[in-house]
Amino acid sequence: MSEERRVHLSRSAPQAYQKLAAFSKSVGELTRESGVDARLAEIVQIHVSQRNGCAYCVRVHVDRALGVGIDADTIAQIATWRESGVFSERERAALELAESHVYIHDGGVSDAVYDRVGGVLSEEEYVALSWLLVSINAFNRVAIAGRYPVPPRGDEG
Template identity: 60%
Template sequence: MTQNRVHLARRARAVYQALQEFSKAVGAHAREHGLDDRLMELVQLRCSQINGCAYCMRVHVDRAEKAGVTMDELGQLTAWRDSGVFTERERAALELAEAHTLIHQDGISDEVYNRVGSVLTEEEYIGVSWLAIAINAFNRQAIAGRYEVASRQG
């Protein structure tokens, strides 16, 4: 039988609140520099998918729907490279988000940096980067604590 996991957010409340404040600052910076809610939610959802964070996927699917992302687009997010439903700007943001999430593999290669930089402005690049960094921190915290995601049925 597995022991219950320590709930990091509850046991170190001040640290978790600092992470929340950091995330709010990241979101404000991203919005201030031209990133809309739709793009921001796609980035956060894609990072959460890669990390396998069901808790954050639930949160960001709900937010993505509110930001106008369709079910068709949500269904194709994992295959964004082969799908025609995302804009060039969204594709660049998704590529950068994936590179940040998988940074232990290749870092941010010059190829990715140049390709993404040819589409996103420097400020958009910075905003997407910080979004990926922030959501990756939340993913790790939720996964480590095995945060439960209950069924919405019945």
Template identity: 65%
Template sequence: MSETRVHLSKTEPAAYQALDAFSKTVGQICAANGIDERLKELVMIHCSQLNGCAYCARIHVDRAVAAGVDIDTLTQIPTWRESGVFSDRERAALELAEAFTFIAEDGISDEVYDQVVGGRGARGLPRGGSRRRSDREHHRALLRIPRVRAAARHRP
């Protein structure tokens, strides 16, 4: 079957440039907050898979390989919960990525939020003392995350 594909960069260059600028901004924010290319690309691949975007998955797999992610790790992203190849930090990032991908359905549960942010500040910097509810509520306000009590659902 033959089809004509639309190339956003040619048909709507302003939209393409805006997406490119957004991507660069996300990369700068990640770098400024200690998120390396490996972690960023693992999350981007997983979000692309969850959203069913083959184009984005391909782009981020190429970038992940360039960042040193091996094929074994790449093939285990869809089953990260059952896999032993991901660090605690990577597992937390993948969990949060799922919650954000489906934020309109579930919001971010307290369980996921506490697991990921815990006793850290909104930018992931350690905070003194234990996890306090006021910290959690403050970070929710900063991030504009709706409060949902139910745990995030797992979606294959």
């Protein structure tokens, strides 16, 4: 990523960013109330951020995942979840839904994905996860457009 300075959207329009943060907080509450646990929420947010190419949000959500007790092996397996045996049926359904939200421009959430995911998650969980996915996709776009830096851990000063 280049060192070119970009407009920092959250600093340049703090009121808009605060609204996005408030939306995210509301979505987090909805997610918890629906029975979606922190592990599942962090797994899908990492995966969406990986797929979107948002290194900044990957860093944020890996740190949060570690904080809620997700081990390094599980985090490393997220990118290859289809081939990995470390995820539950519920997590696999959520990861599939997450990918559909990343590639929403390819015809939305297909009937096949909707049916598979709906066979595992309740409607309440589906709705909450969908809002969570809308939220993380929005944050990914803010960070990517602004080229938010992700320095090596030793250089964060």
